[in-house]
Amino acid sequence: MSEESELFGRIGGTEGLSKIVDTMYELVLADPELSPIFQHADMERVRKMQFEFLAGAFDGPLNYAGVELTAAHRNRGIRAQHFAKFCSHFADSAKQHGVSDRDIDNALGRLATFKDKITGEMNVDG
Numbered sequence: 001m002s003e004e005s006e007l008f009g010r011i012g013g014t015e016g017l018s019k020i021v022d023t024m025y026e027l028v029l030a031d032p033e034l035s036p037i038f039q040h041a042d043m044e045r046v047r048k049m050q051f052e053f054l055a056g057a058f059d060g061p062l063n064y065a066g067v068e069l070t071a072a073h074r075n076r077g078i079r080a081q082h083f084a085k086f087c088s089h090f091a092d093s094a095k096q097h098g099v100s101d102r103d104i105d106n107a108l109g110r111l112a113t114f115k116d117k118i119t120g121e122m123n124v125d126g
């Protein structure tokens with residue numbers, strides 16, 4: 001990959017991230033543990049919103065205009081093991097699209113910071 005200073009650039013910018021998101025949801029929807037959670041989701045919207053969210057999280061353009069993450073994932077029964085599988089599908093997709101292991105680790109570290117919002121494991125005292 002290139003020597004771009006931002007993670008977003010190094011993972012291939014708009015084109016690269018779009019491909020990573022598309023492949024990631026192919027893997028997620030083919031996963032029998034995760035696909036039921038997406039049964040009623042508007043996948044076109046989810047892909048678009050996920051692209052925008054991740055672009056911002058990876059130091060790219062900040063255009064995310066979707067629902068706040070806690071609200072979007074509340075009461076869906078999403079647990080730590082679902083989160084872990086989702087992240088491993090992200091990593092497999094990024095690997096397929098040529099992202100370096102170092103950049104994948106960097107991206108996974110950023111995804112991990114959203115875990116409590118996605119799984120609802122909020123620290124109520126925090």
Ligand code: HEM
Nearest residue numbers: 037038041042049050053066067072078082083086111114
């Ligand atoms: C770091 C990890 C994750 C991020 C950044 C993320 C981000 C997002 C975003 C941006 C949306 C769109 C919100 C909107 O419509 O405005 C969304 C929707 C959704 N996410 Fe996640 N998500 C993550 C993990 C997960 C996991 C682990 C699951 C379940 C296995 C999940 C299930 C869903 C579902 C079902 C929707 C659709 C909600 C609806 O029908 O409106 N997400 N997510």
